[in-house]
Amino acid sequence: MAKKWSLACRTISITLRISSMNKLPMMALVAHDAGAANHIIYWLLAGDIDLTYVRISFHGPALIAATNAGLEFDNLALDQVLVGADFLVAGTGWATDIEKKAMRTAIFASIPVAAVFDHWTNYDKRLYLDDEVIAVDEIWVTDTYAIELARSFYPNADVCLKNNRYLDYQVRNISSQICDPHKVLFLMEPIRALWAGEKDAGEFVAFHYFLENLSVLGISGRIDIRIRPHPSDPIGKYARLERSDDVINVTVNNDLPLHQDIAAAAWVVGLQSYAMVVALEAGKKVISAMPNHAPSCVLPHKGIIHIKEITG
Incomplete structure (x- = not known):
């Protein structure tokens, strides 16, 4: 279990209790901008996330990046990806509100949410939608520089350091x-x-x-x-x-x-x-x-x- 879901950490791990019913939790993945999407894609390619237990909705640059990386998956519409999902991992980008809307929908449905931060800019805007902060459970970063930045802007979220498989590749x-x-x-x-x-x-x-x-x-x-x-x-x-x-x-x-x-x-x-x-x-x-x-x-x-x- 821990091997397949090595990315899960403190708050999101609550959802893993579903394993007592001999069922792995289903992870929904949503991304549009390429930055965070690259991290998600290479977690999938490295086996950190098992493709068997994910529902994916990639859009725009994220979909192009996934295709170029040779990732094979069924791409779902945004209104389908959360159906049957136990938690959501979403990118954070500037170009559209796709990822933010998915996060807000998940929270409304009591589905835990992790937001992936891929850079060191615009932290104050990454989780804002309609002038409100999206109260995610976790923020996932891939280097120590980003940890303190994320904690300073979002003190109520757990900030988790993840393997940078994209950089390694x-x-x-x-x-x-x-x-x-x-x-x-x-x-x-x-x-x-x-x-x-x-x-x-x-x-x-x-x-x-x-x-x-x-x-x-x-x-x-x-x-x-x-x-x-x-x-x-x-x-x-x-x-x-x-x-x-x-x-x-x-x-x-x-x-x-x-x-x-x-x-x-x-x-x-x-x-x-x-x-x-x-x-x-x-x-x-x-x-x-x-x-x-x-x-x-x-x-x-x-x-x-x-x-x-x-x-x-």
Whole structure:
């Protein structure tokens, strides 16, 4: 029992008492945004969660990520996934209220809820719906940085540290490949507010800021920059950044798995995305291109090179 449900912890474990009736509890999984979904997907692939005893409702980027990872499952509609479920594990994202509505519905039905936090940003908004806090039983995180953050914002929820199977998988695959010293991977992510004095979106400003500081970073010679769009970016968003001359070649593509893109590059540049943490764990040179007038990079990990700290 404990082996199959090693992810369960203090509050959610109450539901495991159903095992006295020789029946494993049924877990409902709901996700939309790719971040938390990746953790859930790789818990499933690693066997931490037994697919036999789950009901899944994946949407948007989460469904794409699950398909790309080779996960096979029956995908249910949101209004079906909680039928017969003993507890719910849901992602937490910004793009839709799908996950939040599932959590609220489960709580109304007296079904315990665990919310998966995949990053270190916007904790104050992750469990807010219609100006109310969703009173989840547990918050699941995958590193010690996130534990204190989650506890400070949601003191009434149990915060549980889980295995980061997604990170383990990515790093394991990256470490086995040889990189090209002339290749740079730029990890895009949408900045949903204009920075002071800017007319262009922050992700474009950050990219140009990186190009302006190549010499400061010690990147010289002809370089090949591959822009990897964020899963939520529309197709063609970064087409205007493509170029090729005697110094720089810039292409836009995300047709490869993340670990292959990171493995091929000597430098991995971004703003404050989770993929930068993956690259850092894999031993890559990781750069944050948040410019001087932008908010500070939220990633708390040591080893990230911050351009604005070098330029002053």
